[in-house]
Amino acid sequence: MQDNIHALFKNHGIFIKVDKDSKIFLEGERAEALFYIESGAIQISQETESGKELTMRICGPNSIVGEGTLFCQLTYNSMTAKVLEPSTLYVLSQKSMEHLLTEQPLMMVEYLKWLQIENYKHQSRLRDLILNGKKGALFSTLIRLTNTYGKPLDDGAIVINFPLTNLEIANLCGTSREMINRMLNDLKKHHILTFDKGYITIHNLKFLKDEIACENCPLQICRID
Structure with missing residues:
Protein backbone atom coordinates (compact mmCIF):
# COMPACT_ATOMS: atom_id res chain seq x y z
CA MET A 1 0.00 0.00 0.00
CA GLN A 2 2.79 2.44 0.90
CA ASP A 3 4.31 2.04 -2.56
CA ASN A 4 0.97 2.80 -4.23
CA ILE A 5 0.34 5.89 -2.10
CA HIS A 6 3.93 7.03 -2.61
CA ALA A 7 3.52 6.69 -6.37
CA LEU A 8 0.30 8.71 -6.22
CA PHE A 9 2.04 11.63 -4.53
CA LYS A 10 5.20 11.31 -6.63
CA ASN A 11 3.32 11.26 -9.95
CA HIS A 12 0.81 13.98 -9.19
CA GLY A 13 2.27 16.05 -6.36
CA ILE A 14 4.86 18.80 -6.06
CA PHE A 15 8.25 18.02 -4.49
CA ILE A 16 9.44 20.55 -1.89
CA LYS A 17 12.21 20.93 0.68
CA VAL A 18 11.50 22.48 4.07
CA ASP A 19 13.86 23.77 6.74
CA LYS A 20 13.95 22.88 10.42
CA ASP A 21 11.48 24.84 12.61
CA SER A 22 9.34 25.95 9.66
CA LYS A 23 5.59 25.34 9.77
CA ILE A 24 3.87 23.33 7.03
CA PHE A 25 0.43 24.38 8.19
CA LEU A 26 -1.04 26.08 11.26
CA GLU A 27 -3.94 25.22 13.53
CA GLY A 28 -6.96 27.23 12.39
CA GLU A 29 -5.55 27.79 8.91
CA ARG A 30 -7.58 26.77 5.85
CA ALA A 31 -6.86 23.13 4.94
CA GLU A 32 -5.98 22.79 1.26
CA ALA A 33 -3.34 20.05 0.86
CA LEU A 34 -1.92 16.72 2.01
CA PHE A 35 1.79 16.08 2.53
CA TYR A 36 3.72 12.84 2.02
CA ILE A 37 7.02 12.77 3.92
CA GLU A 38 9.86 11.52 1.75
CA SER A 39 12.54 12.21 4.36
CA GLY A 40 12.83 14.06 7.67
CA ALA A 41 10.49 14.43 10.64
CA ILE A 42 7.32 16.45 11.20
CA GLN A 43 5.67 17.15 14.57
CA ILE A 44 1.87 17.33 14.67
CA SER A 45 0.63 19.26 17.71
CA GLN A 46 -2.32 21.11 19.14
CA GLU A 47 -2.43 24.02 21.56
CA THR A 48 -4.81 23.98 24.51
CA GLU A 49 -6.82 26.99 25.68
CA SER A 50 -4.23 27.61 28.39
CA GLY A 51 -1.46 27.78 25.79
CA LYS A 52 0.05 24.36 26.52
CA GLU A 53 1.26 22.36 23.54
CA LEU A 54 0.22 18.72 23.16
CA THR A 55 2.19 16.71 20.59
CA MET A 56 -0.03 14.14 18.88
CA ARG A 57 2.48 12.56 16.47
CA ILE A 58 6.08 12.70 15.31
CA CYS A 59 5.94 11.58 11.69
CA GLY A 60 8.87 10.22 9.73
CA PRO A 61 9.38 8.99 6.15
CA ASN A 62 6.37 7.41 4.38
CA SER A 63 3.87 9.19 6.64
CA ILE A 64 1.05 11.44 5.44
CA VAL A 65 0.02 14.61 7.26
CA GLY A 66 -3.07 16.69 6.65
CA GLU A 67 -5.14 13.60 5.83
CA GLY A 68 -7.92 14.40 8.31
CA THR A 69 -9.62 16.94 6.03
CA LEU A 70 -10.18 14.62 3.08
CA PHE A 71 -13.79 13.98 1.94
CA CYS A 72 -15.34 15.98 4.76
CA GLN A 73 -16.65 19.45 5.50
CA LEU A 74 -13.75 20.29 7.81
CA THR A 75 -12.14 23.21 6.01
CA TYR A 76 -9.61 24.26 8.64
CA ASN A 77 -6.62 22.45 10.14
CA SER A 78 -7.23 21.33 13.70
CA MET A 79 -3.48 20.99 14.37
CA THR A 80 -0.09 22.52 13.54
CA ALA A 81 2.66 20.75 11.58
CA LYS A 82 6.21 21.81 12.54
CA VAL A 83 9.40 20.60 10.86
CA LEU A 84 11.77 18.99 13.40
CA GLU A 85 14.64 18.42 10.97
CA PRO A 86 15.27 19.33 7.32
CA SER A 87 12.68 17.39 5.34
CA THR A 88 11.54 16.65 1.81
CA LEU A 89 7.84 16.33 1.02
CA TYR A 90 5.40 15.73 -1.80
CA VAL A 91 2.44 18.12 -1.70
CA LEU A 92 -0.90 17.22 -3.26
CA SER A 93 -3.96 19.44 -3.13
CA GLN A 94 -6.97 18.11 -1.28
CA LYS A 95 -9.16 18.40 -4.38
CA SER A 96 -6.63 16.51 -6.51
CA MET A 97 -6.36 13.70 -3.96
CA GLU A 98 -10.13 13.35 -3.73
CA HIS A 99 -10.39 13.25 -7.53
CA LEU A 100 -7.63 10.65 -7.91
CA LEU A 101 -9.09 8.37 -5.24
CA THR A 102 -12.58 8.66 -6.72
CA GLU A 103 -11.22 7.63 -10.13
CA GLN A 104 -9.34 4.64 -8.65
CA PRO A 105 -11.62 2.56 -6.38
CA LEU A 106 -8.89 0.06 -5.50
CA MET A 107 -6.61 2.88 -4.41
CA MET A 108 -9.49 4.32 -2.39
CA VAL A 109 -9.82 1.00 -0.53
CA GLU A 110 -6.09 0.92 0.19
CA TYR A 111 -6.19 4.49 1.46
CA LEU A 112 -9.13 3.70 3.76
CA LYS A 113 -7.26 0.67 5.15
CA TRP A 114 -4.27 2.89 5.90
CA LEU A 115 -6.51 5.53 7.49
CA GLN A 116 -8.14 2.90 9.72
CA ILE A 117 -4.73 1.83 11.03
CA GLU A 118 -3.95 5.50 11.77
CA ASN A 119 -7.19 5.76 13.75
CA TYR A 120 -6.29 2.67 15.78
CA LYS A 121 -2.89 4.18 16.58
CA HIS A 122 -4.41 7.42 17.83
CA GLN A 123 -7.10 5.65 19.87
CA SER A 124 -4.51 3.38 21.49
CA ARG A 125 -2.28 6.29 22.45
CA LEU A 126 -5.11 8.42 23.84
CA ARG A 127 -6.29 5.44 25.87
CA ASP A 128 -2.88 5.09 27.49
CA LEU A 129 -2.58 8.82 28.17
CA ILE A 130 -5.98 8.91 29.85
CA LEU A 131 -6.07 5.61 31.75
CA ASN A 132 -2.50 5.12 32.99
Missing part, protein backbone atom coordinates in the same frame (compact mmCIF):
# COMPACT_ATOMS: atom_id res chain seq x y z
CA GLY A 133 -1.73 8.47 34.63
CA LYS A 134 1.45 10.51 34.17
CA LYS A 135 3.81 7.59 34.75
CA GLY A 136 1.89 5.39 32.36
CA ALA A 137 1.82 8.18 29.78
CA LEU A 138 5.62 8.37 29.87
CA PHE A 139 6.14 4.61 29.85
CA SER A 140 3.75 4.04 26.92
CA THR A 141 5.35 6.94 25.03
CA LEU A 142 8.81 5.43 25.53
CA ILE A 143 7.54 2.06 24.30
CA ARG A 144 6.05 3.69 21.20
CA LEU A 145 9.24 5.65 20.54
CA THR A 146 11.20 2.39 20.84
CA ASN A 147 8.90 0.65 18.35
CA THR A 148 9.12 3.58 15.92
CA TYR A 149 12.75 4.71 16.16
CA GLY A 150 14.43 1.94 18.15
CA LYS A 151 17.80 0.53 17.11
CA PRO A 152 18.87 -2.70 18.90
CA LEU A 153 22.36 -2.77 20.42
CA ASP A 154 24.62 -5.79 20.89
CA ASP A 155 24.00 -5.87 24.66
CA GLY A 156 20.23 -6.16 24.23
CA ALA A 157 19.48 -2.50 24.91
CA ILE A 158 17.56 -0.36 22.41
CA VAL A 159 18.56 3.20 21.55
CA ILE A 160 15.78 5.54 20.41
CA ASN A 161 17.51 6.88 17.32
CA PHE A 162 15.72 10.22 17.39
CA PRO A 163 16.86 13.09 19.65
CA LEU A 164 14.23 14.58 21.95
CA THR A 165 14.39 17.22 24.65
CA ASN A 166 12.59 16.65 27.94
CA LEU A 167 10.11 19.35 26.92
CA GLU A 168 9.32 17.51 23.69
CA ILE A 169 8.77 14.29 25.65
CA ALA A 170 6.55 16.20 28.10
CA ASN A 171 4.46 17.50 25.20
CA LEU A 172 4.04 13.94 23.95
CA CYS A 173 2.86 12.87 27.40
CA GLY A 174 0.60 15.84 28.10
CA THR A 175 2.47 16.78 31.28
CA SER A 176 5.13 19.21 32.54
CA ARG A 177 8.84 19.13 31.81
CA GLU A 178 9.56 19.08 35.58
CA MET A 179 7.47 15.92 35.98
CA ILE A 180 9.27 14.25 33.06
CA ASN A 181 12.68 15.26 34.50
CA ARG A 182 11.85 13.54 37.79
CA MET A 183 10.50 10.37 36.22
CA LEU A 184 13.37 10.00 33.74
CA ASN A 185 15.93 10.51 36.49
CA ASP A 186 14.17 7.88 38.61
CA LEU A 187 14.23 5.41 35.70
CA LYS A 188 17.91 6.16 35.17
CA LYS A 189 18.61 5.60 38.89
CA HIS A 190 17.03 2.13 38.64
CA HIS A 191 18.96 1.32 35.42
CA ILE A 192 15.83 1.13 33.27
CA LEU A 193 17.23 3.65 30.80
CA THR A 194 20.05 6.11 30.20
CA PHE A 195 20.12 9.31 28.18
CA ASP A 196 22.83 11.33 26.52
CA LYS A 197 22.51 14.49 24.40
CA GLY A 198 18.83 13.89 23.70
CA TYR A 199 19.17 10.20 22.84
CA ILE A 200 17.49 7.72 25.19
CA THR A 201 18.65 4.12 25.51
CA ILE A 202 16.16 1.62 26.96
CA HIS A 203 17.86 -1.13 28.99
CA ASN A 204 14.76 -2.82 30.40
CA LEU A 205 11.82 -2.58 28.01
CA LYS A 206 10.02 -5.41 29.83
CA PHE A 207 9.85 -3.30 33.01
CA LEU A 208 8.08 -0.47 31.14
CA LYS A 209 5.62 -2.91 29.58
CA ASP A 210 4.89 -4.71 32.86
CA GLU A 211 4.27 -1.44 34.71
CA ILE A 212 1.42 -0.47 32.37
CA ALA A 213 0.14 -4.02 31.76
CA CYS A 214 1.09 -3.66 28.08
CA GLU A 215 -1.28 -5.53 25.77
CA ASN A 216 1.49 -6.05 23.17
CA CYS A 217 -0.48 -4.46 20.35
CA PRO A 218 0.83 -5.06 16.81
CA LEU A 219 3.89 -2.94 16.07
CA GLN A 220 2.04 -1.10 13.29
CA ILE A 221 -0.38 0.18 15.97
CA CYS A 222 1.98 0.81 18.89
CA ARG A 223 3.90 3.67 17.26
CA ILE A 224 4.37 7.40 17.74
CA ASP A 225 4.20 8.45 14.06
Whole structure:
Protein backbone atom coordinates (compact mmCIF):
# COMPACT_ATOMS: atom_id res chain seq x y z
CA MET A 1 0.00 0.00 0.00
CA GLN A 2 2.79 2.44 0.90
CA ASP A 3 4.31 2.04 -2.56
CA ASN A 4 0.97 2.80 -4.23
CA ILE A 5 0.34 5.89 -2.10
CA HIS A 6 3.93 7.03 -2.61
CA ALA A 7 3.52 6.69 -6.37
CA LEU A 8 0.30 8.71 -6.22
CA PHE A 9 2.04 11.63 -4.53
CA LYS A 10 5.20 11.31 -6.63
CA ASN A 11 3.32 11.26 -9.95
CA HIS A 12 0.81 13.98 -9.19
CA GLY A 13 2.27 16.05 -6.36
CA ILE A 14 4.86 18.80 -6.06
CA PHE A 15 8.25 18.02 -4.49
CA ILE A 16 9.44 20.55 -1.89
CA LYS A 17 12.21 20.93 0.68
CA VAL A 18 11.50 22.48 4.07
CA ASP A 19 13.86 23.77 6.74
CA LYS A 20 13.95 22.88 10.42
CA ASP A 21 11.48 24.84 12.61
CA SER A 22 9.34 25.95 9.66
CA LYS A 23 5.59 25.34 9.77
CA ILE A 24 3.87 23.33 7.03
CA PHE A 25 0.43 24.38 8.19
CA LEU A 26 -1.04 26.08 11.26
CA GLU A 27 -3.94 25.22 13.53
CA GLY A 28 -6.96 27.23 12.39
CA GLU A 29 -5.55 27.79 8.91
CA ARG A 30 -7.58 26.77 5.85
CA ALA A 31 -6.86 23.13 4.94
CA GLU A 32 -5.98 22.79 1.26
CA ALA A 33 -3.34 20.05 0.86
CA LEU A 34 -1.92 16.72 2.01
CA PHE A 35 1.79 16.08 2.53
CA TYR A 36 3.72 12.84 2.02
CA ILE A 37 7.02 12.77 3.92
CA GLU A 38 9.86 11.52 1.75
CA SER A 39 12.54 12.21 4.36
CA GLY A 40 12.83 14.06 7.67
CA ALA A 41 10.49 14.43 10.64
CA ILE A 42 7.32 16.45 11.20
CA GLN A 43 5.67 17.15 14.57
CA ILE A 44 1.87 17.33 14.67
CA SER A 45 0.63 19.26 17.71
CA GLN A 46 -2.32 21.11 19.14
CA GLU A 47 -2.43 24.02 21.56
CA THR A 48 -4.81 23.98 24.51
CA GLU A 49 -6.82 26.99 25.68
CA SER A 50 -4.23 27.61 28.39
CA GLY A 51 -1.46 27.78 25.79
CA LYS A 52 0.05 24.36 26.52
CA GLU A 53 1.26 22.36 23.54
CA LEU A 54 0.22 18.72 23.16
CA THR A 55 2.19 16.71 20.59
CA MET A 56 -0.03 14.14 18.88
CA ARG A 57 2.48 12.56 16.47
CA ILE A 58 6.08 12.70 15.31
CA CYS A 59 5.94 11.58 11.69
CA GLY A 60 8.87 10.22 9.73
CA PRO A 61 9.38 8.99 6.15
CA ASN A 62 6.37 7.41 4.38
CA SER A 63 3.87 9.19 6.64
CA ILE A 64 1.05 11.44 5.44
CA VAL A 65 0.02 14.61 7.26
CA GLY A 66 -3.07 16.69 6.65
CA GLU A 67 -5.14 13.60 5.83
CA GLY A 68 -7.92 14.40 8.31
CA THR A 69 -9.62 16.94 6.03
CA LEU A 70 -10.18 14.62 3.08
CA PHE A 71 -13.79 13.98 1.94
CA CYS A 72 -15.34 15.98 4.76
CA GLN A 73 -16.65 19.45 5.50
CA LEU A 74 -13.75 20.29 7.81
CA THR A 75 -12.14 23.21 6.01
CA TYR A 76 -9.61 24.26 8.64
CA ASN A 77 -6.62 22.45 10.14
CA SER A 78 -7.23 21.33 13.70
CA MET A 79 -3.48 20.99 14.37
CA THR A 80 -0.09 22.52 13.54
CA ALA A 81 2.66 20.75 11.58
CA LYS A 82 6.21 21.81 12.54
CA VAL A 83 9.40 20.60 10.86
CA LEU A 84 11.77 18.99 13.40
CA GLU A 85 14.64 18.42 10.97
CA PRO A 86 15.27 19.33 7.32
CA SER A 87 12.68 17.39 5.34
CA THR A 88 11.54 16.65 1.81
CA LEU A 89 7.84 16.33 1.02
CA TYR A 90 5.40 15.73 -1.80
CA VAL A 91 2.44 18.12 -1.70
CA LEU A 92 -0.90 17.22 -3.26
CA SER A 93 -3.96 19.44 -3.13
CA GLN A 94 -6.97 18.11 -1.28
CA LYS A 95 -9.16 18.40 -4.38
CA SER A 96 -6.63 16.51 -6.51
CA MET A 97 -6.36 13.70 -3.96
CA GLU A 98 -10.13 13.35 -3.73
CA HIS A 99 -10.39 13.25 -7.53
CA LEU A 100 -7.63 10.65 -7.91
CA LEU A 101 -9.09 8.37 -5.24
CA THR A 102 -12.58 8.66 -6.72
CA GLU A 103 -11.22 7.63 -10.13
CA GLN A 104 -9.34 4.64 -8.65
CA PRO A 105 -11.62 2.56 -6.38
CA LEU A 106 -8.89 0.06 -5.50
CA MET A 107 -6.61 2.88 -4.41
CA MET A 108 -9.49 4.32 -2.39
CA VAL A 109 -9.82 1.00 -0.53
CA GLU A 110 -6.09 0.92 0.19
CA TYR A 111 -6.19 4.49 1.46
CA LEU A 112 -9.13 3.70 3.76
CA LYS A 113 -7.26 0.67 5.15
CA TRP A 114 -4.27 2.89 5.90
CA LEU A 115 -6.51 5.53 7.49
CA GLN A 116 -8.14 2.90 9.72
CA ILE A 117 -4.73 1.83 11.03
CA GLU A 118 -3.95 5.50 11.77
CA ASN A 119 -7.19 5.76 13.75
CA TYR A 120 -6.29 2.67 15.78
CA LYS A 121 -2.89 4.18 16.58
CA HIS A 122 -4.41 7.42 17.83
CA GLN A 123 -7.10 5.65 19.87
CA SER A 124 -4.51 3.38 21.49
CA ARG A 125 -2.28 6.29 22.45
CA LEU A 126 -5.11 8.42 23.84
CA ARG A 127 -6.29 5.44 25.87
CA ASP A 128 -2.88 5.09 27.49
CA LEU A 129 -2.58 8.82 28.17
CA ILE A 130 -5.98 8.91 29.85
CA LEU A 131 -6.07 5.61 31.75
CA ASN A 132 -2.50 5.12 32.99
CA GLY A 133 -1.73 8.47 34.63
CA LYS A 134 1.45 10.51 34.17
CA LYS A 135 3.81 7.59 34.75
CA GLY A 136 1.89 5.39 32.36
CA ALA A 137 1.82 8.18 29.78
CA LEU A 138 5.62 8.37 29.87
CA PHE A 139 6.14 4.61 29.85
CA SER A 140 3.75 4.04 26.92
CA THR A 141 5.35 6.94 25.03
CA LEU A 142 8.81 5.43 25.53
CA ILE A 143 7.54 2.06 24.30
CA ARG A 144 6.05 3.69 21.20
CA LEU A 145 9.24 5.65 20.54
CA THR A 146 11.20 2.39 20.84
CA ASN A 147 8.90 0.65 18.35
CA THR A 148 9.12 3.58 15.92
CA TYR A 149 12.75 4.71 16.16
CA GLY A 150 14.43 1.94 18.15
CA LYS A 151 17.80 0.53 17.11
CA PRO A 152 18.87 -2.70 18.90
CA LEU A 153 22.36 -2.77 20.42
CA ASP A 154 24.62 -5.79 20.89
CA ASP A 155 24.00 -5.87 24.66
CA GLY A 156 20.23 -6.16 24.23
CA ALA A 157 19.48 -2.50 24.91
CA ILE A 158 17.56 -0.36 22.41
CA VAL A 159 18.56 3.20 21.55
CA ILE A 160 15.78 5.54 20.41
CA ASN A 161 17.51 6.88 17.32
CA PHE A 162 15.72 10.22 17.39
CA PRO A 163 16.86 13.09 19.65
CA LEU A 164 14.23 14.58 21.95
CA THR A 165 14.39 17.22 24.65
CA ASN A 166 12.59 16.65 27.94
CA LEU A 167 10.11 19.35 26.92
CA GLU A 168 9.32 17.51 23.69
CA ILE A 169 8.77 14.29 25.65
CA ALA A 170 6.55 16.20 28.10
CA ASN A 171 4.46 17.50 25.20
CA LEU A 172 4.04 13.94 23.95
CA CYS A 173 2.86 12.87 27.40
CA GLY A 174 0.60 15.84 28.10
CA THR A 175 2.47 16.78 31.28
CA SER A 176 5.13 19.21 32.54
CA ARG A 177 8.84 19.13 31.81
CA GLU A 178 9.56 19.08 35.58
CA MET A 179 7.47 15.92 35.98
CA ILE A 180 9.27 14.25 33.06
CA ASN A 181 12.68 15.26 34.50
CA ARG A 182 11.85 13.54 37.79
CA MET A 183 10.50 10.37 36.22
CA LEU A 184 13.37 10.00 33.74
CA ASN A 185 15.93 10.51 36.49
CA ASP A 186 14.17 7.88 38.61
CA LEU A 187 14.23 5.41 35.70
CA LYS A 188 17.91 6.16 35.17
CA LYS A 189 18.61 5.60 38.89
CA HIS A 190 17.03 2.13 38.64
CA HIS A 191 18.96 1.32 35.42
CA ILE A 192 15.83 1.13 33.27
CA LEU A 193 17.23 3.65 30.80
CA THR A 194 20.05 6.11 30.20
CA PHE A 195 20.12 9.31 28.18
CA ASP A 196 22.83 11.33 26.52
CA LYS A 197 22.51 14.49 24.40
CA GLY A 198 18.83 13.89 23.70
CA TYR A 199 19.17 10.20 22.84
CA ILE A 200 17.49 7.72 25.19
CA THR A 201 18.65 4.12 25.51
CA ILE A 202 16.16 1.62 26.96
CA HIS A 203 17.86 -1.13 28.99
CA ASN A 204 14.76 -2.82 30.40
CA LEU A 205 11.82 -2.58 28.01
CA LYS A 206 10.02 -5.41 29.83
CA PHE A 207 9.85 -3.30 33.01
CA LEU A 208 8.08 -0.47 31.14
CA LYS A 209 5.62 -2.91 29.58
CA ASP A 210 4.89 -4.71 32.86
CA GLU A 211 4.27 -1.44 34.71
CA ILE A 212 1.42 -0.47 32.37
CA ALA A 213 0.14 -4.02 31.76
CA CYS A 214 1.09 -3.66 28.08
CA GLU A 215 -1.28 -5.53 25.77
CA ASN A 216 1.49 -6.05 23.17
CA CYS A 217 -0.48 -4.46 20.35
CA PRO A 218 0.83 -5.06 16.81
CA LEU A 219 3.89 -2.94 16.07
CA GLN A 220 2.04 -1.10 13.29
CA ILE A 221 -0.38 0.18 15.97
CA CYS A 222 1.98 0.81 18.89
CA ARG A 223 3.90 3.67 17.26
CA ILE A 224 4.37 7.40 17.74
CA ASP A 225 4.20 8.45 14.06
